[in-house]
Amino acid sequence: MWFYEKKLQYPAKVGRANLQMAKFLITQYGGPDGELAASMRYLTQRYTMPVPQAKGLLTDIGTEELAHLEIIATLVYKLMDGASVDEIKRAGLGAYYADHDKALYLVNGEGVPWTAAYIQSKGDPIADLHEDMAAEEKARATYEWLINLSDDPDLNDTLRFLRQREVVHFQRFGEALQIVQNYLDCKKVY
Amino acid sequence: MDREQLALLKELMALEFTALELHLYLDTHPNDQRALMENNSACQAAQAARERYESCYGPLTFCAQSGFPWQWISDPWPWEICYE
Numbered sequence: 001m002w003f004y005e006k007k008l009q010y011p012a013k014v015g016r017a018n019l020q021m022a023k024f025l026i027t028q029y030g031g032p033d034g035e036l037a038a039s040m041r042y043l044t045q046r047y048t049m050p051v052p053q054a055k056g057l058l059t060d061i062g063t064e065e066l067a068h069l070e071i072i073a074t075l076v077y078k079l080m081d082g083a084s085v086d087e088i089k090r091a092g093l094g095a096y097y098a099d100h101d102k103a104l105y106l107v108n109g110e111g112v113p114w115t116a117a118y119i120q121s122k123g124d125p126i127a128d129l130h131e132d133m134a135a136e137e138k139a140r141a142t143y144e145w146l147i148n149l150s151d152d153p154d155l156n157d158t159l160r161f162l163r164q165r166e167v168v169h170f171q172r173f174g175e176a177l178q179i180v181q182n183y184l185d186c187k188k189v190y
Numbered sequence: 191m192d193r194e195q196l197a198l199l200k201e202l203m204a205l206e207f208t209a210l211e212l213h214l215y216l217d218t219h220p221n222d223q224r225a226l227m228e229n230n231s232a233c234q235a236a237q238a239a240r241e242r243y244e245s246c247y248g249p250l251t252f253c254a255q256s257g258f259p260w261q262w263i264s265d266p267w268p269w270e271i272c273y274e
């Protein structure tokens with residue numbers, strides 16, 4: 001089960017409203033390498049992990065990714081705050097506005113809705129943990145490209161925090177993979 | 191949100207983050223005694239800060255006590271706060 005904690009994991013700041021960045025950033029909300037995909041991937045895969053370390057890690061990182069989803073939502077919300085319809089149209093968000101106004105919705109930067117096809121749950125812990133490590137690297141790269149696209153130091157501060165978390169998650173998944181591999185090797189021997 | 195409240199909130203964020211880092215590390219290093227001790231004191235510090243915040247400004251967590259009327263729903267929500 002889960003309880004909500006009424007705070008962000010990190011103080012999410014934006015220097016100024018910026019619709020263009022909102023359009024780019026929303027991919028981390030509902031895009032292929034975004035935070036929802038990350039959370040759902042780990043929370044779904046955890047049931048078939050063979051060792052307690054991996055069950056714990058997938059639960060905890062899957063939960064942390066929900067906190068990141070909330071940070072992304074906060075950033076997008078703040079980046080769109082106060083925008084006029086005219087500004088929305090000029091930033092290429094007219095079609096988004098027609099469907100959602102300024103509400104948050106789970107899409108990538110081009111408006112493609114989130115799909116479970118972004119994630120896999122293979123039942124093979126080695127395959128799943130490799131997918132998780134790749135997912136962390138893809139998320140890390142996405143944050144790098146987003147930082148390249150942004151000239152807002154406040155926004156970049158939060159994006160750098162999120163990028164760093166992907167590096168840590170990659171490291172922890174690598175350790176879990178090693179533990180699972182050792183466990184499977186021992187099972188074969190005895 | 192006034193400066194004092196924001197400072198305490200940010201302090202709590204930092205303390206909980208430290209606890210989370212140790213928590214993830216321990217998931218894959220359950221026999222690291224030093225990390226375990228650090229985790230326990232980080233959790234203690236975070237809990238103390240959380241109780242301090244909640245007694246001054248109302249609930250952040252599901253099971254915190256509330257003054258009258260029900261404080262859980264009071265603004266601002268996390269996405270509405272200016273963290274400057």
Ligand SMILES: [Fe+2]
Nearest residue numbers: 038165166169
């Ligand atoms: Fe991650």
